[in-house]
Amino acid sequence: MSAVLDPPTPSAAPAPPGSGPAEPRTTGATRGLLAVVLLLVGLALVSLASLAWGARDVAPSAVWDALLAPVPGDNDHLVVRDLRVPRTLIGLVGGAALGAAGALMQGVTRNPIADPGLLGINSGASLAVIVAIAGLGVSSTSGYLWFAFAGAAVAAVVVYGAASLGWEGVTPVKLALVGAALTATCTSVITVVLLTDTRTLGEYRFWQVGSLANRPLDVLTTVLPFVLVGLALALAAGRVLNALALGDDVARGLGQDVVRGRLLVVTAVVLLCGSAVSLVGPIAFVGLVVPHVARSIVGPDYRWIVLLSMLLGPVLLLAADVVGRLVVRPSELEAGLVVAVIGAPVLIGLVRRSRAVAA
């Protein structure tokens, strides 16, 4: 006797496309929008803090005046316009670049411990800066700028090229391994130079911790076009990363051109991370921690993760800069040092709490 099957009930009919099962998609988008609004508010607040607080506290009304109706000769206005506005802007741009680059790296390598420096970009830039200091006697941040950018670009090209050798082309694992290999080699060379040349060490150690201070505004204006192109590419790459997240074969089955998609993402990473390292030095941690926070808010949709990372990055970086200015007044701690101290507990808290990260 065969079992009696229930006639299909209306609730068992295939759901209309676009609505999906009861929760995820709508809630993810709502949470994303809410997060974006909150982050924009947070960004405004932290920028204000960056303009107002420091070795010398400036009242918000004075900040407002300094921006809109500056009085020459007023020290407060001077501090705000000449020192803090460039610093804040650099923090905003650098943080956005690092956050987006980190999200892209984690997406393209399918690896939650990827950071923007994984492609060897940071070590390539560092080696170029060493060459600039030791070989050519450059000693200002704007001087390092083009070296860092060139070093970053060369490193990325070498890594991508080496990873594309072999019959299977570029895969996430190969990218990560070649990037780590380049980092190892560059670090050895850098170490030899630093151990033998005290003057170079004296300058390099300050660049290497990563800081928002002492960077003139023209550094920012030079780098800004690259960052803007990179951010645009990053936003476009969200869809590509969603497709790649399920594996190359599934991505191809979904119609995604895997090679071109990966190339797009890597180009965006190079533009963003290269600009960031030229601006603020090698601060990789922002790119590591911020996508995880984003993922815990909006889930696995990379279009939202990239967008939120773009906003979370500056919040973290500027917050670190402000804290660095406040804790050891009147001197200050570099933002790159504080970023890890703030970010690591966040990361560890996320790791402990969330089961999703354990995968």
Add this chain to the structure above:
Amino acid sequence: MSAPVLSPAAADRAEREERHEVASRGLRATRRRRLRRRSVVTVVLAVLAVVLSVTALMLGDFKLSAAEVLRTLAGQGEGAAPFIVMELRLPRLVLGVLIGTAFGLAGALFQSVLRNPLASPDVIGISQGASAGAVVALLAVGATSGFVVPLSALAGGSAVGLLLYAVAWRGGMTGHRFVLAGIGVAYVCTSIIGYLLTRSDVKEAQLALLWMTGSLGQADWSLVRTLAIAMVLLVPLVAVVARGLSLLLLGDEQAGSLGLRPEVTRAAVVALGVALACVATASAGPVAFVAFTAAPVARRLLADGSLALVQAALVGVVLVVGADIVAQHLLPADLTVPVGVVTGAIGGPYLIWLMASGRTRTA
């Protein structure tokens, strides 16, 4: 004459027995082959280690012949040889051997239990914690001699180990959680180091950097003796957990059904790996890539899916002693560098080789 006539049951049994005999003969042959390969690899590695060690004792400003070295070791050296070998070169060599063993074993333990070839003590924060401890001692406290720096490094590395343990405790020690937490802690330690490097005198910063590169330069007998005592305590423990670890590799459920408690074993293995990495880093600094490469190379050589702990230790020794010979004597333009620079430079091509050979999983 025709074959003896057997009843159907007997013929069945005979056929089964014959099949069993063929199968067990094949199995025995495989086992013999594996054992032979294992012995060959182990012996070759051991011989290589010995040859490199003797070479290390021979080379230097005052070159000695192999015969002189061996005679001195046997207690019958003459002239300047005893001083040079016993006081100058032998401590450095023994330190290198102990470091190589410790890092090789630590790397093997970590990579097996975390089942991730990228998870070595270098990556998850132990090296950075030990470096932070040492740099604090060197730059903030200003200590340069005696045991202050190694003890401080030991404290730093152990603190990180305990912290990671606390973080991973309820959730377990597997997968990305552990590694992510380790990376976070590593970055904090790097911040501390960066802060001290930028706030101190440049010459002191250079000394700190030298320590952080990993060097056998500060080898003296008291340091070596202390490290040897620590190793004598730790290495037998490795043998104890090795059996549990092999069972763990079958998977938690299988291991559990064989009477093992996976979480306990895993915690013990990680603790042992951390201890080995800590004492080694405290003695010579974080020598790059030894822990990372020794185990995969050993496992690739054996190619039978086993843990290869002994072989990993031997590969570690060969790596460190060989790299030190290169670092001290074989570089162009009379350049001498700390051993960590050479092992780091080896790391690059090694990773490329890993990638090119296509296999990136453990075993």
